[in-house]
Amino acid sequence: MDQVLAALDATWRILLIGILLGAGLPALFAVGVRALAWSGTDGAPTPGVRPPLKARLVAYLCFGVAILAVLLGITYIVLHGFGINVTFNGVIPVFTPKH
């Protein structure tokens, strides 16, 4: 029973963070994709025409955050591989060697 409770405890955390990152980031990326088509015709950017500055800013900001998230993911995998634990004290990552 303790095992089931421990698993459920992990479950809601994974679900919460999963929804935040796993669903939130593609949604953000989608906002970027949509922004680039703002001034376009037929639901796509007009070929050869630069989208307005405002649209580009929104799009690059969205893509930037998404790319940053992927880079953080890679950093996390690499640190774990080298035996360093990353814990999040609030939002500030703390690095400690594993034993």
Add this chain to the structure above:
Amino acid sequence: MIVTPEFILLSLVVLTALAFDFTNGFHDTANAMATSIATKALSPKAAVTLSAILNLVGAFLSVEVALTVTNAVIRIQNSDGSPRPELIADGGYALLLILMAGLAGAITWNVLTWRLGLPSSSSHALFGGLVGATVASLGWAGVKWIGEGTKLDGVVGKVVLPALISPVVAMVVAMIGTRLVFWITAKLARRYQESGFRWGQVATASLLSLSHGTNDAQKTMGVVTLALIGSGHWTSTTEIPFWVKLACALAIASGTYIGGWRIIRTMGRGLVEVFSPQGMAADSASAAVILTSSQLGFALSTTHVCTGSIIGSGLGRKGATVRWGVAARMGLAWVVTLPLAGLVGAGMWWIAHLIGGIGGGVAIFAIMCAVALYLWWHSKQDPVSHHNVNDEWAESADAPASVSGGTN
């Protein structure tokens, strides 16, 4: 160097472990790359090449020693990773035989599920094989069935509960992600929707491949090093020999490059029709769930998560149909992976034990090779390769031969 019977057995164990790593690679190419191949974000060849390189890099990144990998489910190692003294008394024969039989069980199951085009978990197959071989050798008490207190451990905490929970979590996350993405981009042209998301899809798929390399290659490195320690060819429990790391990295990367096209086909085309935005949502959900779980020490199977995500992405897109018949076949394969790999592992151990000595090890090695070769030869009847991996899914033709008599 004197070639003792133990040395020959050790060589067979190392060879078998590398073969398992290879099957692990081609079994799991689909996890990261199935959706990118299905949406044509990457050509099939480019996808497996990218995935193989990232697996290779990932395998080298795992500097930390995964020597205690078997401790999750069986009791053949001390907590520092060194083998139990009673198992290495006879030049390591007892330990080597358990590892050999367990690995042979895992490989047999992996090749069989590949033949059926089913994505089953390689780590479950490995754990199953080892559990079976351990029960046959040490009895039921040799297996750690359930963890103590609230620390998730044993067969229940590390295998059964995560297998029940992780696909559902991934499914929910992917469903929400897909729904959001299609809602946000609803007014866009379909063609632009497809091209806009490709880069995002490739990036998330790459993240999945890298994470796979660090996690899965490590398991085999742990098993090989355990065998080396057990037979007295290595002593450190904090380091692994470089050649072991190199060999395991190459084995998993070449397996990934070969590509388990049957499994890629089932996951990319069989479950649900995948479009680029949906593929990116599915891959992001998988990556988020896998990395979060690894942070919380929740041991899950990449295969289960990725399949759950793909199904969820189908549930999230209006007008998509999930082929539940295919999903049910997969679910069945997941349920039986541990017990059946265990039965094969136990059977292999008994055969080797009855023959005795080095002959026993050679015999189960030969049986394993024969089964794998037969299944490979059998697969020539309906080859799946990078040429036809993306063909239209036809339920009658694509249903595995053994269950095609059913109504679905």
